[in-house]
Amino acid sequence: MSGIYIHIPFCKQACHYCDFHFSTSLKNIELLTEAMCKEIKLQKDFFNELKVNTIYFGGGTPSLLDGENLSKIINTLYDTYNIAETPEEFTFEANPDDINIHKLENWKKIGVDRLSIGVQSFNKDILKFLNRAHDQIMAEKALEDCKKEGFNRFSLDLIYGIPGRDLEEWRKDIEKALSYDPEHISAYSLTIEEKTVFGNWLNKGKLEPMDDDEVIQQYLLLVNILEDHGYEHYEVSNFAKPGYRAVHNTSYWNSIPYLGIGPSAHSFLNEKRWWNISNNQAYINSINKGIIPCESESLSKEDQVNEYIMTKLRLKEGIDNNEFINRFGFDFIEKNKSYLHEISSEGLGVLLNNFFKLTTKGKLFADQIASNLFY
Structure with missing residues (x-):
């Protein structure tokens, strides 16, 4: 058993809290798609005879990819690796502002069977504060369209511990999320990283983090409500209905081999770890020379x-x-x-x-x- 992670390093705009690798310039999407297909082929012997059971598109924002570029990557994966005829899980991260009926139909057609949707909040003021590209109306419509198109297997991302948000507002977000009956919910405490807008505001005294006791209260409220609704708290930040744990992500916690494709993507096999360079142009240039730009370490x-x-x-x-x-x-x-x-x-x-x-x-x-x- 093994998995493949595809990192799509593009976003419409930078969320104020995010320190993942991405670019807001979309001009090189096609060049990067071609480079990722080349990397897939360069890594053709990574798994040897291991069967690939899970595929995960993350980012960045995979839902920015058009159908043609997405199909190129998918077809190259299936042409190169021993992928299960019906993978145990094929997850695709999507932002609410990118989701529409046409894209949902296309994703389903290429084999996606699970969506991970970056809602973060249903409160318009909080979404604006986080600098998300969507508002609460877009989030609600995206989830309704998912249901309409039969995408019943989806996960919602939420954030708690946001400065200025009280316990009651957080409760409303949890209850709103539950109203869409998701199989899975991931909820993360806001972490203020140095090289982000929030980190800059913190250093300038323009932002005060939420008090630790308040963060704990929000976490405990989350756990209590979700467990009362039948969700299994199977990992610190993850909750699932019985039988709906995130299969691909669980492999990370269980030392199952995985291959990462794309800038900043990580791989793991036989107690060795690799990570690709976090620079889109340098990645493209190196791949075009037939060299995977990565560092590695063997775990003692x-x-x-x-x-x-x-x-x-x-x-x-x-x-x-x-x-x-x-x-x-x-x-x-x-x-x-x-x-x-x-x-x-x-x-x-x-x-x-x-x-x-x-x-x-x-x-x-x-x-x-x-x-x-x-x-």
């Missing part, structure tokens, strides 16, 4: 242990000590017994039947707890 045993701890603690199931022993040759629970009992007594974790997992409260401190457990 220490890296592998630490990554396992970090990713597994984010998941509902937590750390399976038997699996840990088989993979790394030592007993995770025995080595960390004192600390595990300490955080369990504080209501942050549960140690049961040779498993250790975090509680809802513990997930708020997942990164800190993981770092304290690093090898």
